[in-house]
Amino acid sequence: MTDSLEKNMQLEIHQRALGIVERYKRVEAELLDILQQADEYRVYYLFECKNLHEYAMNILKLSESVAFNFIAVARKAKEVPELKVIIESGALSVSKARKITPVLTFDNQKEWLQMAVQLPQRKLEHYVAKACPKQAVPERMKFVSEDRLNLQLGISESLSCKLKRAQDLESQKKRKSVSLEETLDVLLDLYLKEQDPVQKSERLKNRKNLSVARQINSLSNTDLQISTSPFLTRCR
Numbered sequence: 001m002t003d004s005l006e007k008n009m010q011l012e013i014h015q016r017a018l019g020i021v022e023r024y025k026r027v028e029a030e031l032l033d034i035l036q037q038a039d040e041y042r043v044y045y046l047f048e049c050k051n052l053h054e055y056a057m058n059i060l061k062l063s064e065s066v067a068f069n070f071i072a073v074a075r076k077a078k079e080v081p082e083l084k085v086i087i088e089s090g091a092l093s094v095s096k097a098r099k100i101t102p103v104l105t106f107d108n109q110k111e112w113l114q115m116a117v118q119l120p121q122r123k124l125e126h127y128v129a130k131a132c133p134k135q136a137v138p139e140r141m142k143f144v145s146e147d148r149l150n151l152q153l154g155i156s157e158s159l160s161c162k163l164k165r166a167q168d169l170e171s172q173k174k175r176k177s178v179s180l181e182e183t184l185d186v187l188l189d190l191y192l193k194e195q196d197p198v199q200k201s202e203r204l205k206n207r208k209n210l211s212v213a214r215q216i217n218s219l220s221n222t223d224l225q226i227s228t229s230p231f232l233t234r235c236r
Contacts, residue, residue, distance in 0.1 A: 026090075028087065029087050031070060033084075035071060035074045044059075053071060076101040080104055080106055083104065086113055099116070099125055100124070137154030139152065163180065166187060167180060
């Protein structure tokens with residue numbers, strides 16, 4: 001292959017690469033938009049999913065990290081619409097935009113959006129950690145076996161005290177040492193019981209079914225009492 005032909009081939013590959021990158025950026029913006037709509041209209045309930053994350057991973061088949069990034073950015077873009085505008089322009093990727101979601105607000109958007117567009121990702125992460133120290137320990141969950149995950153996150157001292165207090169109370173209740181995992185399981189069960197609309201709906205449905213069953217049982221007992229009454233027995 002001559003130098004001229006090789007150069008033409010290289011330029012052709014480069015042009016195709018540019019086209020693919022442009023399409024990729026457009027698709028990122030489109031996925032961001034559709035996830036905002038799915039969140040607003042709770043499309044996930046149609047597929048018996050408890051939340052948008054479950055819908056994105058189980059129904060849309062996005063990886064956990066991709067789903068987490070897109071949903072975090074989609075929700076932040078509701079608060080700061082300019083974030084979505086910049087992503088749609090192709091100046092900022094969703095993965096990089098995710099880095100500033102903990103610190104981005106409507107009031108400081110000009111400063112942080114400019115930094116997100118202009119700074120390398122590592123330097124951007126440094127400024128985010130400086131402005132929001134809890135981001136120094138990024139939240140992460142990953143599988144370590146078929147049914148076990150490793151959970152990593154940073155928590156405040158006050159939250160640590162609450163968690164330890166809950167652990168002590170649960171240990172006293174069960175009269176044995178309880179792990180942090182067991183404590184979290186109990187706390188989340190209590191929270192979901194009170195706040196999860198799916199569980200609330202299921203309890204309401206069960207109560208209605210129980211009420212109907214009691215009414216039917218009551219009518220059956222009434223019919224039985226009537227059929228066995230002394231008066232009807234004499235009349236027969």
